[in-house]
Amino acid sequence: MQSPVGIRDVAQRAGVSPGTVSNVLNRPEKVSAETRAKVEAAVRELGFVRHGSASTLRAGHSKTIGLSVIDIGNPFFTDVTAGVEEVASELGYAVILCNSAGSRTKEERNLLVLAEQRVRGVLITPSDEDPTRLDRLRERGISVVLVDHPAHRPDQCSVAVNDIVGGTTAVNHLRAGGATSIGYVTGPLTIRQCIDRRTGAERALGGAVPLRVTEMPAMTPRAGQEAAAKMIAEGELPDAIFCANDLLALGVLRGLMHAGIRVPEDVALIGYDDIDFVAASAVSLSSIRQPTHQLGRVATELLLDECDHPGTHAHQQIMFQPELVVRESTR
Amino acid sequence: MQSPVGIRDVAQRAGVSPGTVSNVLNRPEKVSAETRAKVEAAVRELGFVRHGSASTLRAGHSKTIGLSVIDIGNPFFTDVTAGVEEVASELGYAVILCNSAGSRTKEERNLLVLAEQRVRGVLITPSDEDPTRLDRLRERGISVVLVDHPAHRPDQCSVAVNDIVGGTTAVNHLRAGGATSIGYVTGPLTIRQCIDRRTGAERALGGAVPLRVTEMPAMTPRAGQEAAAKMIAEGELPDAIFCANDLLALGVLRGLMHAGIRVPEDVALIGYDDIDFVAASAVSLSSIRQPTHQLGRVATELLLDECDHPGTHAHQQIMFQPELVVRESTR
DNA sequence: CCACAACTTTGAAACGTTTTTCTACGTCGG
DNA sequence: CCGACGTAGAAAAACGTTTCAAAGTTGTGG
Numbered sequence A, B: 001m002q003s004p005v006g007i008r009d010v011a012q013r014a015g016v017s018p019g020t021v022s023n024v025l026n027r028p029e030k031v032s033a034e035t036r037a038k039v040e041a042a043v044r045e046l047g048f049v050r051h052g053s054a055s056t057l058r059a060g061h062s063k064t065i066g067l068s069v070i071d072i073g074n075p076f077f078t079d080v081t082a083g084v085e086e087v088a089s090e091l092g093y094a095v096i097l098c099n100s101a102g103s104r105t106k107e108e109r110n111l112l113v114l115a116e117q118r119v120r121g122v123l124i125t126p127s128d129e130d131p132t133r134l135d136r137l138r139e140r141g142i143s144v145v146l147v148d149h150p151a152h153r154p155d156q157c158s159v160a161v162n163d164i165v166g167g168t169t170a171v172n173h174l175r176a177g178g179a180t181s182i183g184y185v186t187g188p189l190t191i192r193q194c195i196d197r198r199t200g201a202e203r204a205l206g207g208a209v210p211l212r213v214t215e216m217p218a219m220t221p222r223a224g225q226e227a228a229a230k231m232i233a234e235g236e237l238p239d240a241i242f243c244a245n246d247l248l249a250l251g252v253l254r255g256l257m258h259a260g261i262r263v264p265e266d267v268a269l270i271g272y273d274d275i276d277f278v279a280a281s282a283v284s285l286s287s288i289r290q291p292t293h294q295l296g297r298v299a300t301e302l303l304l305d306e307c308d309h310p311g312t313h314a315h316q317q318i319m320f321q322p323e324l325v326v327r328e329s330t331r
Numbered sequence C: 001c002c003a004c005a006a007c008t009t010t011g012a013a014a015c016g017t018t019t020t021t022c023t024a025c026g027t028c029g030g
Numbered sequence D: 001c002c003g004a005c006g007t008a009g010a011a012a013a014a015c016g017t018t019t020c021a022a023a024g025t026t027g028t029g030g
Helices: A007-014 A018-026 A033-046 A052-059 A075-090 A104-116 A132-139 A163-176 A192-205 A221-233 A246-258 A276-280 A292-308 B007-014 B018-026 B033-046 B052-059 B075-090 B104-116 B132-139 B163-176 B192-205 B221-233 B246-258 B276-280 B292-308
Strands: A064-069 A094-099 A121-124 A143-147 A157-161 A182-186 A212-215 A240-243 A268-270 A287-289 A317-320 A323-325 B064-069 B094-099 B121-124 B143-147 B157-161 B182-186 B212-215 B240-243 B268-270 B287-289 B317-320 B323-325
Touching (some): A007 A018, A007 A033, A064 A104, A075 A094, A075 A292, A121 A132, A121 A292, A143 A292, A157 A292, A163 A182, A163 A240, A163 A268, A163 A323, A212 A221, A221 A246, A246 A268, A276 B221, A276 B246, A292 A317, B007 B033, B018 B033, B064 B075, B064 B104, B075 B094, B075 B292, B094 B104, B132 B143, B157 B163, B157 B292, B163 B192, B163 B240, B163 B287, B182 B192, B182 B221, B182 B246, B212 B221
Parallel strands (some): A064 A094, A064 A121, A121 A143, A157 A317, A182 A240, A240 A268, B121 B143, B143 B157, B157 B317, B182 B240, B240 B268
Antiparallel strands (some): A287 A323
8 A cells, every 4th residue: 555645745756846736737727838747747657646635625615516316226317317427527527426215314314425525516306395405505505406306496407307298298198099097106296206297197187087196105117016906906997007107107017917908908008208118118118208318418517507607607497398209008 | 605614613612622523523432421412512503514525634534435337327237336325324435426338438537536535445347357447546545346347366355246157047048948049149348247148158058059249339228229130131040149238138129029020939038137127028038137236235345344444354256146037038 | 237027836824624642630549 | 638540621733735925937128
């Protein structure tokens, strides 16, 4: 274990002062080409690696942002993450990825870690509506951008996709296919996405028939399968089922097939998110597509703009529109 | 933006010295119950959050580990990540998740970021065999545990699954089903997993017939679909196809079905990893299951043991065995 | 040849913790 | 009642960078 080499070792080797080395590292344009070359050589020869903590401590801010998602196991969020990472690394930022796994406690602990790390900003898909945690972050000078969640206030940025429209689109499509009674399999109805998609679905029904809601504690294939079993056990299946996300839909599909129920002949099925895997599923699934990658990219651009140009930054609430993708499961 | 509250503000409020506050934070047992209560109250009232950088700087180490994976979009790695996170947060460590996306350059940059952050240790699924990057980390006092990659040296920990056995198992299964000519669709043959699985496959063939290898630059459904198209265009399909992972297999399945080729009647198909989605695919896919979650958990336990008990820690190279899961695609 | 500007580089202070040493106080045994 | 011992808390010195004012250097015009 070699003795740690610091900026002063580099300075000594290059025959300059520590301040100059710091300048080479942070504002190379302030330093003459000749000196810069000497310093860079010394850095290379000594294998110097900047001590991020010391740097953050003194400078008062880091080149790091936090990303807190609800479920890292959901391909929807992995796609968003990929978009975030792209933009962040283009602008020289590192990303600390946290998974709240739908638990408010875990989310809170993750945000604490991010606050301790003095990240420059946080991208978050909040697990509930309560804004106080985020306000506390903002009070500390940490910018926050909401991802996949519209901000209700003008003083913060957000990037979202219209879930009400998505729900309406899905159910309209099911009704156009001839369905009259429609089921909605959803995750916890404390999650905004689940609520909005339901609202959209009900709007499409216009009160003519009630939406038959099956609420599950998780949004996973397993939960979907259980939902299907439950619906079957309760008797009288709806003509069509709308699932709050594709993972649930895959599970429901599996559950239905397992019970010998045909999709779409007996029951039509549509999911949400259009993750890669649904196109290859047993019966390829219709879904509502969202611009996931774009969501991540734009959110990060907003966040970093807010961090790097706090003066000129204008808060924006961006709302994308979802898109219907029709496949076998609703034909 | 409130003025930042530091440990001395807390100290003043509680009527003690900064050192005592630090003790309350880090070794509460050293402080009398009475004083501790006063300090904790002050912390709460002032909303104090420890400055992680200052702490790391002075203490010389952080409560953070890094996790560098090859492809965050692959459910295999998300499962591993979940296992890692579980153990890490149980022991009070935060995880910085990096995605090298199969690019050596990105991996290097990520490791640099981790080194700058002075993480305590790194879990890594290396993108190639070159050990020098990792040796450099270790020289800096950053422990490294290899994940899904066996260590060839006794001085480092690793957790892996026997991919040669996996390859052999897969191909034996295909041959038992009557296949004589066998194709292998793989990602870059610079990746150890791809190489080992091929080796295992060839071993199962025993040189009787050559393994027909189709190498793709990525291991994604898209690449799989392209591989299928390519094989079809080249004529004469094999009886059975073994894919180096499930994402490729899903793509191959889609590609075959698109061309009207039936699975398993015309071509049998088996993947690798047994990710959640393959059970629900058009034709449910046979696969080779690995103890993913366990992989993450054990790797993290080893790493943190190495970090927290450097004296007594014994390096271990752990090798799990994979397991065949038979579904429709090979019946 | 001097004054002045423009540009580089230096040196030291500061960032907020942790850690080590040291002091003060109370307790206990002789 | 005295001295030794043990404990809780205080005080101050780091940790490795960045920053900022000041000093140094070079070039230009009068």
